[in-house]
Amino acid sequence: MDVTEEMVRGVCTDAVFERGERYLTEGRVREIHRVDTTVTAVVSGSRQYDVRVDLATDGFAPRCDCPYDGLGACKHVVAVLLRCVDDPPTDDGDRLDAALNGTDVDELRAFLREELVTDANLRDRFLARVGASTRRSVDELRTSIDRRFEEQNPEYDVVFEPSDFTQWFNLANEYREQGQYASAATVYRALVESLDDNMERVDGAYDHFSSAFSRALDGYVDCVTAAERNADAVTDAVAFLEERVTSGTPFLAEHFEKAAVELREKLGEQSDE
Template sequence: MDVTEDAVRDVCTNAVFERGERYLSEGCIHEIHRVDTTVTAVVSGSRQYDVRVDLATDGFAPWCDCPYDGPGACKHVVAVLLRCVDDPPPDEGDRLDAELDGADADELRAFLRDELATDADLRDRFLARVGEPTRQSVDELRTAIDRRFEETNPEYHVVFEPIDFTQWFALANEYREQGRYASAATVYRALVESLDDNMERVDGAYDHFSRAFSRALDGYVDCVVTTERDADAVTDAVAFLEERVTSGTRFLAEHFEKAAVDLREKADEQSCE
């Protein structure tokens, strides 16, 4: 997958592009790896920042755990993308495939079993992949998400830097791909509730948290509508959204109100089919 300088310029401001160029020229990129179209790297700045981009996605789906809150991608992401323009890292996907093809089935099973025993995130996604509905409630899931807010800046009640919600979005997406929309809706709702209740703690990276909230809310509405045309699920979801209009974060009220309207309209459209 070729990455062009023009494509990189499209995802950032001119000033950020220049800073990204400087970071690249100063050798600030470390531990860069590519598997298929996903590139991960560590970029040195005021501290070490983790960066992830997808070269096959429009806009590159950038992620960085720096506190940048301006328009477009940050300088750390731009530096990594420019590295992919000038000197793309080798794709390690073929090597992984070769090792998997040659691996002993029993050893591979034992390795996976050990990893599943110690990695709760991987275990959840594995169970979702093999068709296991979620056994976690909204409250249990959001407790884990809330903990991420608390751990980000434990000494203060504010959050300055982005939080990586990838594990929950990946879990929801896994359920969707398996057609388990009720389980996906449970994950999305946990994200919506946690983001709404913690949004007033956010004092930086506003765009990041707003995008995460919108993505979770849209996913929740879509999955509720698709849940086997369950009228009770729609009714409960609308009630939840309408309650959040008045009880949730003030500047998110219009998003909840619009989501409730959209949910009713989509449900009505399906009932007429």
């Protein structure tokens, strides 16, 4: 679809639009690529920021790993969208399809396996896509999520900027789409625990981390409810939420308490059916 300046203005404030215009003029949009309607780019600011937008989605479904937590899209996203208005990147979708169609199946299989061997995140997504349940525990998943906090500011124990948890939310969503609700619940629980335990380290971008926490907690409750679990597993889920009310971050206690009540109510409704 064609992107217009009016459409871009509709997803940001006037002040952010002006900053995005300036970023584009200054040549800060780099490494821009497009496949079908998905555009990815690197935008140079105080550091290099990864941006992704979907030109076919209402509001463009923008994603940027910058610390912006104001209204609408950030200046980095706006700069990329304005680049799509003035000088749209070439769509590599047809080229990619042609390459895939022209590749020998065994060669493609060998390439995919080679990538899956060395990329644990891709391997998890692939196995989820083909319907395999996760073999990773909550603690194992937490290790990689906790590392994301440590990578943000390795010299201090304080986190000033948002962390990108997209890969775990995408993994959980992949499990949900395949009906693997227990596996999705495992991923969500790892996110919930990590966010809860690291929240007191956060000193900025509170809306970002609070939103990620709420999304993970809601996903956990939904997937525990949807999964075919035995009584012990259900009891464990409720106990986990209730335990976090007293042991977790104080200002998140109310969220855990409400989630525990919601889970008990949903499971009660299921038992009455």
